[in-house]
Amino acid sequence: MLDDSNKVQGLFIGIDGGGTKCKAILVNEHNHILGTGISGPANPLHGFEQATQSITESARLALIDAGYSANLLASIPAGVGLAGVNLPVLFDQMNNWQHPFKDMHLATDLLIACLGAHNGQDGAVMITGTGSCGFVHVDGVSEIVGAHGFPHGDKGSGAWVGLQAAKQVLLSLDELVEPTLLTDAVLSHLAVSNAVEMVEAIAGKPAAFYAQMAGLVFEAAQKDDPVATAVVQEGADYISRVAKRLLTKQPPNISLIGGLGPLITPWLSPDVQQRLVPPTFPPEMGAVIFARQQA
């Protein structure tokens, strides 16, 4: 067996931590992926303990997946991109964390997504997953649009789409608006049959819970359900407006990433759709690129 210093030569961990899950990769000196790990939510806005546990867990899993001992964590530098740390107070909290890595290079989920999508070059990204936001990085200057969180922001995100649908279904159960097939789809998804049961099922639930309803809303919209169509189109119009704001900064390229991307793309304005390029690498590789730039 090699000694640790040889084993870990050139290795980096890249982490992308969001509101739903945390992804980690272990890469070698050529950025080839040796192992991957996935764990739970890692947005410190929703809890510091949960976030730090998820980050450590995903990294340990990536090491084990690559055939390494998880004990090597302390010998490998990590790039960590996290949702929520665009808020200075959360950035400071996470940056002061007694992390398990050799070094930790902390960045926003937006920056690592952009660096990954455009292989470390200037560009713009829109992220539509559990949350939503836009980010542009040109000539060393970054700008964020959105990224405000749930329930006060994140329009066009999975959580927003799910919450809007839930509100509309509750109005229909109160006979204040006409029910549509979305009503049955949501009740069936939640395994409830009336407003009281539905409120019990959704009360106090976090963004990730609502984001799980987004798929059925898009499905209903594809079947021309008028309520679902209105929700999806309003969300997509917001994302299109974000894209146009980002494009005023003249990024060479713009990509749409996140779990909702394939569903929402057809609803974006045609000029925005034409500008979109597929991302080169996923955000967790952007975290590696960031860490190598910093290290």
Add this chain to the structure above:
Amino acid sequence: MLDDSNKVQGLFIGIDGGGTKCKAILVNEHNHILGTGISGPANPLHGFEQATQSITESARLALIDAGYSANLLASIPAGVGLAGVNLPVLFDQMNNWQHPFKDMHLATDLLIACLGAHNGQDGAVMITGTGSCGFVHVDGVSEIVGAHGFPHGDKGSGAWVGLQAAKQVLLSLDELVEPTLLTDAVLSHLAVSNAVEMVEAIAGKPAAFYAQMAGLVFEAAQKDDPVATAVVQEGADYISRVAKRLLTKQPPNISLIGGLGPLITPWLSPDVQQRLVPPTFPPEMGAVIFARQQA
């Protein structure tokens, strides 16, 4: 000094517990108010411990206000009306509470509000405070419209108005919509100056926090601020629709109660405004009326 059994003869405690505060009254056999007490939030949806502490505290304060020892709590029956207990799971939880009263008669905040507003007779109420809902009680049959909670329901409530305003202000700070005087009013209220600071100030905040912003939104609407006007009118239109649904059940009278009532009434549809009668008694007296009916 009289012995306890004489002192408490005919006394009742009436409690109205909502998302923002808990009010208690101590009344004599003629329902004359001997003392009042106010404490913190008492909606068990937002925490059982907090709710039960607020209920006990408000009742103790009412006894002390009346010149009685708080130890007499165990000798006096109480009517307790609470937000949240329209959900069966919360009703059961609260009803199984080892309460400090002689007896506890538990009802929804809606029923006690309606009994109070119409002095124990049939009628309907709409409540617009931190939350919103409608309730009608005719010929022994009750129906609830709304009362779904925050952030998925409670349209037209103070929390809803505040949240809508916050969303619009964030969009204006991202330069996705034009700022209006509402933007400055909200930033000033929160003592922040940009989107990042604003998100730090509002992230994870409960309904009561947003309800505190409702007043400035109505103020801006009265000055013809277009964004504030659109928010207020959408909320008021919902309350008008709730009223019309309740009126289909032919209640003899309908009242609008809750802290937002005076602000939102002028925005309701004229036919709804004409039907509104002032409430006879406040909800905490409705809790006493309920307890006497049950005792």
